[in-house]
Amino acid sequence: MPFLQANNIVKKFADHLALNNVSVEVPENSIFGLLGPNGAGKTTLIRIINQITGPDEGEILLNGKKLSPQHIEQIGYLPEERGLYKKMKVGEQALYLAQLKGMSRHDALKKLKYWFEKFEIQPWWDKKVEELSKGMQQKVQFIVTILHSPSLLIFDEPFSGFDPINANLLKDEILNLRAEGATVIFSTHNMSSVEELCDHITLINNGKSILSGEVPEVRRRFSENLAQIEFSGDSDKVSAALEGSYQIISNKPVGNYQTLLVKMPPETDINQLLRLLIDQCHIHSCQEVLPSMNDVFINVVNQNKTIS
Numbered sequence: 001m002p003f004l005q006a007n008n009i010v011k012k013f014a015d016h017l018a019l020n021n022v023s024v025e026v027p028e029n030s031i032f033g034l035l036g037p038n039g040a041g042k043t044t045l046i047r048i049i050n051q052i053t054g055p056d057e058g059e060i061l062l063n064g065k066k067l068s069p070q071h072i073e074q075i076g077y078l079p080e081e082r083g084l085y086k087k088m089k090v091g092e093q094a095l096y097l098a099q100l101k102g103m104s105r106h107d108a109l110k111k112l113k114y115w116f117e118k119f120e121i122q123p124w125w126d127k128k129v130e131e132l133s134k135g136m137q138q139k140v141q142f143i144v145t146i147l148h149s150p151s152l153l154i155f156d157e158p159f160s161g162f163d164p165i166n167a168n169l170l171k172d173e174i175l176n177l178r179a180e181g182a183t184v185i186f187s188t189h190n191m192s193s194v195e196e197l198c199d200h201i202t203l204i205n206n207g208k209s210i211l212s213g214e215v216p217e218v219r220r221r222f223s224e225n226l227a228q229i230e231f232s233g234d235s236d237k238v239s240a241a242l243e244g245s246y247q248i249i250s251n252k253p254v255g256n257y258q259t260l261l262v263k264m265p266p267e268t269d270i271n272q273l274l275r276l277l278i279d280q281c282h283i284h285s286c287q288e289v290l291p292s293m294n295d296v297f298i299n300v301v302n303q304n305k306t307i308s
Contacts, residue, residue: 001064003028003183004049004152010057011044018044019055020207026185026200028063031178033198033215034187037301041207042187043080046154049185050077062152073102076150080157080187084129084137091116091125094144101148108147115143119169134161142170146177153177154185159193171197191294203297205304211296219290222299225264226289227273230257233281241280246273257284 002025011019019041026032036042047053049060051067060067062074085093091112098108116122119139124132132140138161146153155174159167174197178184186198194201194215201218203211211218226249231238235251235258242248247263264273270286277283291299 002026003063004185005061006045006049006058007061008058009045009048009055009060011048011053011055017207022204022207022209024202024209026183028183029178029181030199031174031184031186031197033194033201034185034204035194035201035297036204040204042204043156045204046156046185046187049154050075073148074151076145076148076153078142078145078155078158080160084141086130087128090127090129090132090140093129094140097144098147103148111147112143115147119143135163135166138162139166150182152183152185156187157189158186159188159190191292191297194293203300205301210304211300215293218296219293222291222296223288224291225266225268227262227264227270227286228289229260229262229277229286230254230284231260231277231281232257232284237280238277241276261289
């Protein structure tokens with residue numbers, strides 16, 4: 001049973017259909033990528049899960065039970081539009097927000113001390129939020145989001161505004177949270193982060209769910225049957241062996257080897273390609289080339305535009 005399940009969600013704003021019969025299943029203890037171009041409906045769905053707004057049709061189930069106000073303390077939400085009080089002191093605000101999530105002052109202080117030291121922001125405890133850089137403010141909001149150990153975490157563009165070092169720090173913490181049992185919904189336009197972090201994805205466009213699956217399976221689904229081979233030997237003999245059914249996309253020297261990119265005919269695998277070349281050259285490496293999630297994203301969204 002999925003940890004979170006959105007069933008046939010419909011949401012309209014005046015004449016705009018933001019979500020059109022969207023269904024999503026988020027497996028327990030996974031990092032789930034909720035993807036889509038701007039205006040696709042991702043934030044609307046996230047707001048419904050957070051009970052900021054309600055669906056016109058459909059329902060959300062959390063751990064098999066219909067979503068209710070009692071579930072709020074089980075959810076941590078880091079919105080794309082950060083929302084700290086600028087004139088309030090950092091520590092005072094972090095304590096206040098933690099207590100809103102049901103934590104005692106004692107427990108909140110203990111955990112905040114741990115996280116402020118871990119993120120190296122303890123000297124800013126008595127500073128006003130407006131005195132912090134954007135990156136430091138985001139660290140504070142990330143800490144407040146996870147402090148009460150929610151079973152479901154929702155991060156909307158969590159790396160926005162972070163330098164590479166702090167982005168990696170957050171990525172490591174998100175992976176640690178999953179390892180500790182949390183289920184994570186992760187919304188981003190950064191497809192390289194999706195490949196690094198996500199186990200499953202759903203792609204929404206124009207208010208509809210148009211693609212779902214495990215990340216490796218989704219990439220394989222859009223495979224163009226390409227293989228990359230590093231070899232040493234006579235390039236002419238290799239080209240002659242492939243002439244006919246195989247298409248050589250590129251053949252160029254890289255270091256001490258030749259690197260060959262080949263499009264294989266349908267129903268042909270790498271083993272057949274290797275058998276064809278094994279007597280023609282010395283093969284150092286061979287691998288299937290799968291499309292990146294960025295390529296998949298662009299491909300599917302463009303296809304959906306054409307169909308629409």
